[in-house]
Amino acid sequence: MGRKIIYTTLLIVSTQLAGAQQEPTTILVPESFNYKGILSATATLSTGYNTAFKSMNYFLHGYLGYQLDNRIAVRGDIYYFLNSSTKNDPVEPFAFQHNMFTGAEYHFLKSKLDWFAGIQPGLVFGQRQYLQIQSLDGASPLEPPKKTVAACFSFNMGINYYASKFFYLFLETRYNTGWFSDNYSVASLSEVRGSFGLGFYLRVWKPKDVHSIDG
Amino acid sequence: MVKKIALSVALFTTLCAQAQYTRTAGSFELGMRNTVSLFGNNNTAGFGTGGQFRIMLGKQLNTEWFADYIQTDLYAKGKRTDAHIGWSVMFYLLNEPKKLDPYIIAGHCFDYTRVNVYRTLTEPGQEYKSRWSSAAQAGIGCHYYIGQRFNLSLSTQYMLHLGNDIHAELESENGTEVLHVEQTDTNNKLTFEGHMLTTLSLNFRIGQLWGER
Numbered sequence: 459m460g461r462k463i464i465y466t467t468l469l470i471v472s473t474q475l476a477g478a479q480q481e482p483t484t485i486l487v488p489e490s491f492n493y494k495g496i497l498s499a500t501a502t503l504s505t506g507y508n509t510a511f512k513s514m515n516y517f518l519h520g521y522l523g524y525q526l527d528n529r530i531a532v533r534g535d536i537y538y539f540l541n542s543s544t545k546n547d548p549v550e551p552f553a554f555q556h557n558m559f560t561g562a563e564y565h566f567l568k569s570k571l572d573w574f575a576g577i578q579p580g581l582v583f584g585q586r587q588y589l590q591i592q593s594l595d596g597a598s599p600l601e602p603p604k605k606t607v608a609a610c611f612s613f614n615m616g617i618n619y620y621a622s623k624f625f626y627l628f629l630e631t632r633y634n635t636g637w638f639s640d641n642y643s644v645a646s647l648s649e650v651r652g653s654f655g656l657g658f659y660l661r662v663w664k665p666k667d668v669h670s671i672d673g
Numbered sequence: 674m675v676k677k678i679a680l681s682v683a684l685f686t687t688l689c690a691q692a693q694y695t696r697t698a699g700s701f702e703l704g705m706r707n708t709v710s711l712f713g714n715n716n717t718a719g720f721g722t723g724g725q726f727r728i729m730l731g732k733q734l735n736t737e738w739f740a741d742y743i744q745t746d747l748y749a750k751g752k753r754t755d756a757h758i759g760w761s762v763m764f765y766l767l768n769e770p771k772k773l774d775p776y777i778i779a780g781h782c783f784d785y786t787r788v789n790v791y792r793t794l795t796e797p798g799q800e801y802k803s804r805w806s807s808a809a810q811a812g813i814g815c816h817y818y819i820g821q822r823f824n825l826s827l828s829t830q831y832m833l834h835l836g837n838d839i840h841a842e843l844e845s846e847n848g849t850e851v852l853h854v855e856q857t858d859t860n861n862k863l864t865f866e867g868h869m870l871t872t873l874s875l876n877f878r879i880g881q882l883w884g885e886r
Contacts, residue, residue: 530823532877560705560724562823562875577875579707579722581742594795601792609722609742611707636720639744639752642791 493565493572495663496525498618500628502655504537510646511551513544519653524662528567533576535559537651539584548589551645553603555584557634559612572618574630582608582647586640603640610636610647618657629654694770694818696735699884702727704826704876708741710755713868715841719745719753725874727763728882735763737778741870748843750852751790757782761810761830772818778828779811788839788854802856806836810870822878829871838864 504519518540523533537557542550561578586603593600616630636647703726710719721743729735741757759782766775787803814828838857843850857864 526822526877527820530820530877562877564819577873579705579875581722588794590794592795600794600796607742608744609707609720611720611722637744637746639746639789639791641789642794644746644749644752644791 493525493528493531493567495661496659497662498523498525498626498657498659500655500657502653504651504653506634506649506651508542508551508646509648509650511544512546513542513551515542515552515555515649515651516540517557517651519651523563525565529565531563531565531574531576533561533563533578535578535580549587551586553585553587555582555638555647557582557610559610561612563614570620572620573616574618575613575615577611577613580610580612580634582610582636582638584608584638586638586642586645588642591642601641603642606638606640608636608638608647610634620659624658624660626657626659627655628657694774694816694821694824696729696732696765696770697881697884698729698731699882700727700729700878701880701882702729702824702876702878704874706739706741706872706874708743708870708872710743710745711869711871713745713753714866715745715747715753717745717747719743719755719868721755723757725876727876733765733768735765735776737761737763737780741872747788747841747852748850749791750843750850751788751841751854753841754787754789756785757808757832759783759808759810763814770816770818774816774818774824776814776816777812778814778830780809782808782810782832784808784834784836786834786836786839788841790852790854802839802854804837804839804856806834806866808832808834812870814872816876824876826874826876827872828874829869831867831869833865833867835863835865838866 499522501520504517506515517537519537521533521535523531525531539554539556544550557580559578559580561576563574563576566573585605591600612632612634614630614632619627621627630653632651634649638645638647706723708721721741723741725737725739727735727737738760743755745753759780761778761780763776763778784806787801789801810830810832812830814826816824816826818824841854843852
Protein backbone atom coordinates (compact mmCIF):
# COMPACT_ATOMS: atom_id res chain seq x y z
CA MET A 459 0.00 0.00 0.00
CA GLY A 460 2.81 2.33 0.99
CA ARG A 461 4.72 1.64 -2.19
CA LYS A 462 1.62 2.28 -4.33
CA ILE A 463 1.29 5.70 -2.73
CA ILE A 464 4.96 6.44 -3.41
CA TYR A 465 4.70 5.39 -7.04
CA THR A 466 1.51 7.35 -7.58
CA THR A 467 3.03 10.43 -5.94
CA LEU A 468 6.14 10.06 -8.08
CA LEU A 469 3.99 9.82 -11.19
CA ILE A 470 1.96 12.90 -10.31
CA VAL A 471 5.00 14.99 -9.37
CA SER A 472 6.81 13.93 -12.50
CA THR A 473 3.85 14.80 -14.71
CA GLN A 474 3.44 18.13 -12.96
CA LEU A 475 7.10 18.94 -13.47
CA ALA A 476 6.87 18.07 -17.14
CA GLY A 477 3.78 20.19 -17.58
CA ALA A 478 5.35 23.09 -15.77
CA GLN A 479 8.20 23.07 -18.21
CA GLN A 480 5.94 23.12 -21.24
CA GLU A 481 3.56 25.85 -20.11
CA PRO A 482 5.00 28.37 -17.68
CA THR A 483 2.51 29.14 -14.95
CA THR A 484 1.59 32.73 -14.26
CA ILE A 485 0.77 33.86 -10.75
CA LEU A 486 -0.23 37.40 -9.94
CA VAL A 487 1.72 38.74 -7.01
CA PRO A 488 2.58 42.21 -5.75
CA GLU A 489 5.62 43.75 -7.39
CA SER A 490 7.68 43.57 -4.23
CA PHE A 491 7.47 39.75 -4.21
CA ASN A 492 8.83 39.23 -7.66
CA TYR A 493 12.33 38.01 -6.88
CA LYS A 494 13.96 38.54 -10.27
CA GLY A 495 16.92 40.86 -10.04
CA ILE A 496 17.17 40.89 -6.27
CA LEU A 497 20.59 41.14 -4.67
CA SER A 498 20.65 39.93 -1.08
CA ALA A 499 23.35 40.02 1.56
CA THR A 500 23.76 39.32 5.23
CA ALA A 501 26.33 38.91 7.97
CA THR A 502 25.52 36.88 11.03
CA LEU A 503 26.92 34.38 13.51
CA SER A 504 26.79 30.68 12.81
CA THR A 505 27.39 27.60 14.92
CA GLY A 506 28.42 24.19 13.65
CA TYR A 507 28.71 20.70 15.07
CA ASN A 508 31.50 18.53 13.67
CA THR A 509 30.13 15.00 13.81
CA ALA A 510 33.57 13.34 13.67
CA PHE A 511 35.25 15.31 16.46
CA LYS A 512 32.03 16.06 18.32
CA SER A 513 33.18 19.64 18.56
CA MET A 514 31.30 22.91 18.28
CA ASN A 515 32.60 25.52 15.85
CA TYR A 516 31.68 29.18 15.78
CA PHE A 517 31.80 31.34 12.67
CA LEU A 518 31.08 34.77 11.35
CA HIS A 519 28.89 33.96 8.36
CA GLY A 520 28.22 36.24 5.42
CA TYR A 521 26.79 35.74 1.95
CA LEU A 522 25.91 37.55 -1.22
CA GLY A 523 23.16 36.21 -3.47
CA TYR A 524 21.58 37.20 -6.75
CA GLN A 525 18.18 36.03 -7.95
CA LEU A 526 18.49 35.06 -11.63
CA ASP A 527 14.76 34.40 -11.86
CA ASN A 528 11.97 33.56 -9.47
CA ARG A 529 13.31 30.08 -8.83
CA ILE A 530 17.06 30.12 -9.23
CA ALA A 531 19.59 32.16 -7.30
CA VAL A 532 23.38 32.16 -7.34
CA ARG A 533 25.02 32.62 -3.99
CA GLY A 534 28.48 32.85 -2.46
CA ASP A 535 29.08 32.27 1.26
CA ILE A 536 32.02 32.93 3.54
CA TYR A 537 32.42 31.40 6.99
CA TYR A 538 35.13 33.08 9.03
CA PHE A 539 36.22 30.80 11.85
CA LEU A 540 36.06 32.39 15.29
CA ASN A 541 36.53 29.60 17.79
CA SER A 542 35.66 26.00 18.68
CA SER A 543 35.12 23.91 21.76
CA THR A 544 35.26 20.23 22.62
CA LYS A 545 34.21 18.30 25.68
CA ASN A 546 36.36 15.22 25.30
CA ASP A 547 39.67 16.34 23.78
CA PRO A 548 42.27 18.51 25.50
CA VAL A 549 42.82 20.54 22.32
CA GLU A 550 40.35 21.63 19.67
CA PRO A 551 40.81 19.81 16.34
CA PHE A 552 41.36 22.98 14.31
CA ALA A 553 43.31 26.13 15.05
CA PHE A 554 41.11 27.66 12.37
CA GLN A 555 39.06 26.61 9.35
CA HIS A 556 37.64 29.32 7.14
CA ASN A 557 35.18 28.28 4.41
CA MET A 558 34.12 29.65 1.07
CA PHE A 559 31.17 28.25 -0.90
CA THR A 560 29.63 29.15 -4.24
CA GLY A 561 26.56 27.53 -5.71
CA ALA A 562 22.89 27.70 -6.54
CA GLU A 563 19.58 27.66 -4.73
CA TYR A 564 16.11 26.69 -5.80
CA HIS A 565 13.40 28.88 -4.27
CA PHE A 566 9.85 27.73 -3.63
CA LEU A 567 7.97 30.97 -3.96
CA LYS A 568 5.16 31.28 -1.47
CA SER A 569 4.09 34.90 -0.90
CA LYS A 570 6.45 36.57 1.59
CA LEU A 571 7.69 33.19 2.76
CA ASP A 572 10.48 31.88 0.59
CA TRP A 573 11.60 28.31 1.22
CA PHE A 574 14.84 27.40 -0.47
CA ALA A 575 17.30 24.55 -0.91
CA GLY A 576 20.69 24.63 -2.57
CA ILE A 577 23.96 22.93 -3.21
CA GLN A 578 27.36 24.58 -3.01
CA PRO A 579 30.83 23.25 -3.77
CA GLY A 580 33.44 24.94 -1.62
CA LEU A 581 36.92 25.23 -0.21
CA VAL A 582 38.26 25.10 3.31
CA PHE A 583 41.40 26.94 4.38
CA GLY A 584 42.52 25.69 7.76
CA GLN A 585 45.13 24.46 10.17
CA ARG A 586 44.92 21.53 12.56
CA GLN A 587 45.92 21.53 16.21
CA TYR A 588 47.67 18.58 17.85
CA LEU A 589 48.43 17.81 21.44
CA GLN A 590 52.07 16.97 20.81
CA ILE A 591 54.45 17.87 18.00
CA GLN A 592 57.89 17.04 19.37
CA SER A 593 60.71 14.73 18.28
CA LEU A 594 61.31 11.65 20.42
CA ASP A 595 64.57 13.00 21.85
CA GLY A 596 62.71 16.16 22.84
CA ALA A 597 65.49 18.32 21.48
CA SER A 598 63.97 19.63 18.30
CA PRO A 599 60.34 20.54 17.79
CA LEU A 600 58.98 19.20 14.51
CA GLU A 601 57.42 21.46 11.94
CA PRO A 602 53.94 22.69 12.85
CA PRO A 603 50.84 21.53 11.00
CA LYS A 604 50.68 23.24 7.62
CA LYS A 605 47.94 25.64 6.66
CA THR A 606 46.06 23.72 4.01
CA VAL A 607 43.33 24.17 1.42
CA ALA A 608 40.83 21.31 1.01
CA ALA A 609 37.75 20.68 -1.10
CA CYS A 610 34.29 20.32 0.38
CA PHE A 611 30.67 19.96 -0.65
CA SER A 612 27.63 21.30 1.12
CA PHE A 613 23.89 21.55 0.77
CA ASN A 614 21.69 23.99 2.59
CA MET A 615 18.03 24.64 3.15
CA GLY A 616 16.05 27.28 4.92
CA ILE A 617 13.43 29.98 4.80
CA ASN A 618 13.42 33.71 4.16
CA TYR A 619 10.67 36.01 5.28
CA TYR A 620 10.54 39.28 3.37
CA ALA A 621 9.35 41.47 6.18
CA SER A 622 9.78 44.90 4.64
CA LYS A 623 10.99 46.62 1.52
CA PHE A 624 14.71 46.25 2.19
CA PHE A 625 14.99 43.70 4.98
CA TYR A 626 14.28 40.03 5.40
CA LEU A 627 14.61 37.46 8.15
CA PHE A 628 16.24 34.15 7.46
CA LEU A 629 16.79 30.79 9.10
CA GLU A 630 18.89 28.10 7.47
CA THR A 631 20.82 24.93 8.07
CA ARG A 632 23.75 23.50 6.16
CA TYR A 633 25.48 20.15 5.95
CA ASN A 634 29.12 20.32 4.92
CA THR A 635 31.28 17.32 4.06
CA GLY A 636 34.84 16.68 2.89
CA TRP A 637 38.27 15.62 4.08
CA PHE A 638 41.03 17.81 5.39
CA SER A 639 44.58 16.49 4.93
CA ASP A 640 47.61 18.36 6.22
CA ASN A 641 51.18 17.12 6.68
CA TYR A 642 50.18 14.91 9.65
CA SER A 643 46.80 13.32 9.16
CA VAL A 644 43.39 13.32 7.50
CA ALA A 645 40.27 14.63 9.24
CA SER A 646 36.58 14.62 8.45
CA LEU A 647 34.87 17.93 7.79
CA SER A 648 31.35 16.55 8.30
CA GLU A 649 29.50 19.31 10.03
CA VAL A 650 25.97 20.57 10.53
CA ARG A 651 25.66 24.34 10.76
CA GLY A 652 22.89 26.72 11.59
CA SER A 653 22.44 30.43 10.95
CA PHE A 654 19.67 32.93 11.42
CA GLY A 655 19.33 36.67 11.42
CA LEU A 656 18.51 39.75 9.45
CA GLY A 657 19.35 40.19 5.78
CA PHE A 658 19.33 43.11 3.41
CA TYR A 659 17.99 42.98 -0.14
CA LEU A 660 17.90 45.39 -3.01
CA ARG A 661 16.41 45.15 -6.50
CA VAL A 662 19.25 45.86 -8.88
CA TRP A 663 17.38 44.92 -12.02
CA LYS A 664 13.68 45.33 -12.73
CA PRO A 665 12.07 42.72 -14.97
CA LYS A 666 9.78 43.84 -17.80
CA ASP A 667 6.76 42.02 -16.44
CA VAL A 668 6.90 42.27 -12.69
CA HIS A 669 3.67 40.31 -12.24
CA SER A 670 4.77 37.21 -14.08
CA ILE A 671 6.33 34.33 -12.23
CA ASP A 672 7.31 31.66 -14.66
CA GLY A 673 9.26 28.74 -13.30
CA MET B 674 3.24 -5.09 -12.53
CA VAL B 675 1.24 -1.94 -11.81
CA LYS B 676 4.21 -0.56 -9.90
CA LYS B 677 6.58 -1.17 -12.79
CA ILE B 678 4.22 0.49 -15.27
CA ALA B 679 3.73 3.48 -12.97
CA LEU B 680 7.47 3.84 -12.50
CA SER B 681 8.15 3.50 -16.23
CA VAL B 682 5.50 6.10 -17.11
CA ALA B 683 6.89 8.49 -14.52
CA LEU B 684 10.42 8.04 -15.82
CA PHE B 685 9.31 8.32 -19.45
CA THR B 686 7.32 11.49 -18.75
CA THR B 687 10.30 13.13 -17.10
CA LEU B 688 12.67 12.13 -19.88
CA CYS B 689 10.36 13.33 -22.62
CA ALA B 690 9.47 16.66 -21.04
CA GLN B 691 10.44 19.58 -23.20
CA ALA B 692 13.05 21.82 -21.63
CA GLN B 693 12.59 25.57 -21.55
CA TYR B 694 16.27 25.71 -22.28
CA THR B 695 17.38 26.32 -25.85
CA ARG B 696 20.86 25.55 -27.11
CA THR B 697 22.32 28.38 -29.17
CA ALA B 698 25.82 28.91 -30.55
CA GLY B 699 27.66 31.60 -28.62
CA SER B 700 26.06 30.80 -25.28
CA PHE B 701 28.38 31.37 -22.31
CA GLU B 702 27.90 29.48 -19.03
CA LEU B 703 29.74 29.68 -15.76
CA GLY B 704 29.66 26.93 -13.16
CA MET B 705 31.01 25.28 -10.03
CA ARG B 706 31.64 21.59 -9.52
CA ASN B 707 32.52 18.77 -7.18
CA THR B 708 34.47 15.78 -8.45
CA VAL B 709 34.97 12.29 -7.07
CA SER B 710 38.06 10.42 -8.27
CA LEU B 711 37.84 6.62 -8.28
CA PHE B 712 39.80 3.57 -9.43
CA GLY B 713 43.24 5.16 -9.38
CA ASN B 714 46.44 3.26 -8.60
CA ASN B 715 45.70 3.06 -4.90
CA ASN B 716 42.00 2.17 -5.04
CA THR B 717 41.12 5.02 -2.73
CA ALA B 718 38.55 7.71 -3.43
CA GLY B 719 39.51 11.35 -3.94
CA PHE B 720 37.31 14.38 -3.58
CA GLY B 721 37.68 17.76 -5.20
CA THR B 722 36.25 21.16 -5.95
CA GLY B 723 36.56 23.22 -9.08
CA GLY B 724 34.94 25.43 -11.62
CA GLN B 725 34.31 25.66 -15.33
CA PHE B 726 32.95 27.80 -18.09
CA ARG B 727 31.25 26.62 -21.25
CA ILE B 728 31.18 28.19 -24.68
CA MET B 729 28.67 26.64 -27.09
CA LEU B 730 29.93 26.39 -30.64
CA GLY B 731 26.83 24.91 -32.25
CA LYS B 732 23.40 23.58 -31.44
CA GLN B 733 24.79 20.13 -30.67
CA LEU B 734 28.37 21.11 -29.84
CA ASN B 735 29.58 22.64 -26.60
CA THR B 736 33.02 23.19 -25.03
CA GLU B 737 33.88 23.06 -21.35
CA TRP B 738 37.00 24.68 -19.83
CA PHE B 739 37.65 23.47 -16.32
CA ALA B 740 39.98 23.49 -13.32
CA ASP B 741 39.83 21.01 -10.41
CA TYR B 742 41.63 20.63 -7.10
CA ILE B 743 41.37 17.03 -5.87
CA GLN B 744 42.72 15.43 -2.71
CA THR B 745 42.92 11.70 -2.12
CA ASP B 746 43.64 10.09 1.22
CA LEU B 747 46.16 7.22 1.03
CA TYR B 748 45.23 4.75 3.75
CA ALA B 749 45.39 7.53 6.41
CA LYS B 750 49.18 7.46 5.96
CA GLY B 751 49.51 10.12 3.29
CA LYS B 752 47.69 12.10 0.66
CA ARG B 753 47.72 12.70 -3.04
CA THR B 754 46.86 16.14 -4.41
CA ASP B 755 45.89 16.62 -8.06
CA ALA B 756 45.38 19.94 -9.81
CA HIS B 757 43.69 19.61 -13.21
CA ILE B 758 43.26 22.27 -15.83
CA GLY B 759 41.85 21.36 -19.22
CA TRP B 760 39.07 21.43 -21.74
CA SER B 761 36.47 19.07 -23.15
CA VAL B 762 34.15 18.99 -26.11
CA MET B 763 30.55 17.92 -25.57
CA PHE B 764 28.48 16.33 -28.32
CA TYR B 765 24.74 16.34 -27.62
CA LEU B 766 22.87 13.20 -28.59
CA LEU B 767 19.48 14.90 -29.02
CA ASN B 768 18.79 17.47 -31.69
CA GLU B 769 16.44 19.43 -29.42
CA PRO B 770 17.10 19.54 -25.67
CA LYS B 771 14.78 17.60 -23.40
CA LYS B 772 14.68 18.17 -19.69
CA LEU B 773 17.35 15.49 -19.43
CA ASP B 774 19.93 16.16 -22.14
CA PRO B 775 22.59 13.43 -22.58
CA TYR B 776 25.96 14.05 -24.21
CA ILE B 777 29.30 12.46 -24.99
CA ILE B 778 32.32 14.31 -23.66
CA ALA B 779 36.04 14.10 -24.44
CA GLY B 780 39.07 16.34 -24.12
CA HIS B 781 42.55 17.09 -22.83
CA CYS B 782 43.98 18.08 -19.50
CA PHE B 783 47.20 19.15 -17.79
CA ASP B 784 47.81 17.83 -14.33
CA TYR B 785 50.07 18.53 -11.36
CA THR B 786 50.30 15.66 -8.87
CA ARG B 787 51.92 15.71 -5.47
CA VAL B 788 52.08 12.80 -3.03
CA ASN B 789 52.90 13.39 0.64
CA VAL B 790 53.47 10.88 3.40
CA TYR B 791 52.04 12.15 6.67
CA ARG B 792 54.52 12.97 9.39
CA THR B 793 53.95 11.53 12.84
CA LEU B 794 53.71 13.69 15.91
CA THR B 795 57.15 12.51 17.04
CA GLU B 796 59.00 11.63 13.81
CA PRO B 797 59.72 13.72 10.71
CA GLY B 798 58.22 12.12 7.62
CA GLN B 799 59.30 11.53 4.07
CA GLU B 800 59.52 14.46 1.66
CA TYR B 801 56.84 14.76 -1.01
CA LYS B 802 57.11 13.64 -4.64
CA SER B 803 55.55 15.61 -7.47
CA ARG B 804 55.17 15.57 -11.23
CA TRP B 805 53.54 17.32 -14.16
CA SER B 806 51.66 15.25 -16.72
CA SER B 807 49.25 15.60 -19.61
CA ALA B 808 46.08 13.60 -19.96
CA ALA B 809 43.20 12.72 -22.25
CA GLN B 810 39.71 12.06 -20.97
CA ALA B 811 36.42 10.78 -22.36
CA GLY B 812 33.03 9.80 -21.02
CA ILE B 813 29.34 10.50 -20.89
CA GLY B 814 27.19 13.05 -19.14
CA CYS B 815 23.74 14.52 -18.82
CA HIS B 816 22.28 17.96 -18.13
CA TYR B 817 19.15 18.48 -16.08
CA TYR B 818 17.66 21.83 -17.04
CA ILE B 819 15.85 23.99 -14.52
CA GLY B 820 14.45 27.05 -16.27
CA GLN B 821 16.20 28.83 -19.11
CA ARG B 822 19.40 29.82 -17.40
CA PHE B 823 20.37 26.99 -15.09
CA ASN B 824 21.33 23.36 -15.37
CA LEU B 825 22.71 20.61 -13.20
CA SER B 826 25.19 18.34 -14.96
CA LEU B 827 26.45 14.91 -14.02
CA SER B 828 29.29 13.35 -15.99
CA THR B 829 31.64 10.41 -15.71
CA GLN B 830 34.95 10.38 -17.56
CA TYR B 831 37.98 8.15 -17.61
CA MET B 832 41.17 10.21 -17.55
CA LEU B 833 44.44 8.73 -18.76
CA HIS B 834 47.65 10.50 -17.68
CA LEU B 835 51.00 10.33 -19.43
CA GLY B 836 53.94 11.22 -17.19
CA ASN B 837 56.56 10.04 -14.72
CA ASP B 838 55.24 7.37 -12.44
CA ILE B 839 54.62 8.20 -8.79
CA HIS B 840 53.88 5.04 -6.91
CA ALA B 841 52.59 4.92 -3.34
CA GLU B 842 52.50 1.57 -1.60
CA LEU B 843 51.62 0.42 1.89
CA GLU B 844 54.31 -1.90 3.30
CA SER B 845 54.80 -3.61 6.62
CA GLU B 846 57.96 -2.66 8.57
CA ASN B 847 58.58 -4.19 11.99
CA GLY B 848 54.92 -4.90 12.40
CA THR B 849 53.75 -1.40 11.47
CA GLU B 850 52.34 -0.32 8.14
CA VAL B 851 54.34 2.36 6.38
CA LEU B 852 53.51 4.21 3.19
CA HIS B 853 56.36 4.40 0.69
CA VAL B 854 56.36 6.78 -2.25
CA GLU B 855 58.61 6.20 -5.24
CA GLN B 856 59.06 8.14 -8.45
CA THR B 857 60.80 7.33 -11.72
CA ASP B 858 63.35 10.09 -12.19
CA THR B 859 64.29 9.81 -15.88
CA ASN B 860 62.55 11.55 -18.73
CA ASN B 861 62.44 8.38 -20.77
CA LYS B 862 60.27 6.39 -18.37
CA LEU B 863 56.89 7.83 -19.11
CA THR B 864 53.98 5.68 -18.02
CA PHE B 865 50.20 5.69 -18.25
CA GLU B 866 48.08 6.10 -15.19
CA GLY B 867 44.31 6.43 -15.16
CA HIS B 868 41.40 7.23 -12.91
CA MET B 869 37.67 7.76 -13.26
CA LEU B 870 36.23 11.18 -12.51
CA THR B 871 32.57 11.68 -11.69
CA THR B 872 31.57 15.33 -11.64
CA LEU B 873 28.43 17.09 -10.47
CA SER B 874 28.27 20.70 -11.60
CA LEU B 875 25.93 23.69 -11.39
CA ASN B 876 25.91 25.93 -14.43
CA PHE B 877 24.46 29.36 -15.13
CA ARG B 878 23.95 30.87 -18.54
CA ILE B 879 25.55 34.26 -18.16
CA GLY B 880 24.99 35.59 -21.65
CA GLN B 881 25.52 35.30 -25.37
CA LEU B 882 28.97 35.93 -26.83
CA TRP B 883 27.69 35.97 -30.40
CA GLY B 884 24.63 34.96 -32.43
CA GLU B 885 20.97 35.38 -31.52
CA ARG B 886 20.13 36.57 -27.99
